[in-house]
Amino acid sequence: MDGERRSTAADRDTALQSLQGKKALDEYSALAQQVTRFEEERNRLLEYLNFSSNLQQKAQGISEKRVEQDREAADYVATNPLAKADEYFVSLAQLLYPHIPAGIVIENNIGDNQVRYNLDVQIEGDNSDGINDARIVVFDWLTLMHGSHHTVDFL
Numbered sequence: 655m656d657g658e659r660r661s662t663a664a665d666r667d668t669a670l671q672s673l674q675g676k677k678a679l680d681e682y683s684a685l686a687q688q689v690t691r692f693e694e695e696r697n698r699l700l701e702y703l704n705f706s707s708n709l710q711q712k713a714q715g716i717s718e719k720r721v722e723q724d725r726e727a728a729d730y731v732a733t734n735p736l737a738k739a740d741e742y743f744v745s746l747a748q749l750l751y752p753h754i755p756a757g758i759v760i761e762n763n764i765g766d767n768q769v770r771y772n773l774d775v776q777i778e779g780d781n782s783d784g785i786n787d788a789r790i791v792v793f794d795w796l797t798l799m800h801g802s803h804h805t806v807d808f809l
């Protein structure tokens with residue numbers, strides 16, 4: 655293998671020496687440079703194509719994960735995780751506004767954003783009746799008295 659390589663290199667060197675001082679050597683040199691440029695360009699293009707392909711694969715993986723997370727979130731919402739909190743909220747709202755519908759609704763947010771669930775706290779009625787303020791007070795009271803992971807014990 656080494657001998658064959660040396661023999662081929664010697665043949666090449668002999669051929670190049672015979673071209674010394676002739677226009678053919680200049681043409682050979684120009685063609686060799688052009689081949690090098692073409693190879694560099696081909697390598698850059700292959701790099702770009704691989705980058706684009708890898709980027710598309712990553713984007714596809716993210717989309718698949720998002721669909722799976724949407725499915726898990728929908729399953730969680732179907733278990734009605736706020737049933738007990740909704741009962742407390744309705745009972746407190748009924749003290750302030752008897753015979754007016756109230757409740758907490760949780761929905762899966764499947765949009766392209768960072769909010770997984772939409773939480774809607776509702777007391778039906780006219781806004782002029784102070785219902786918005788009552789809704790805030792009732793929800794805050796619910797969170798204070800029946801919320802998780804807090805240590806506010808001054809009331």
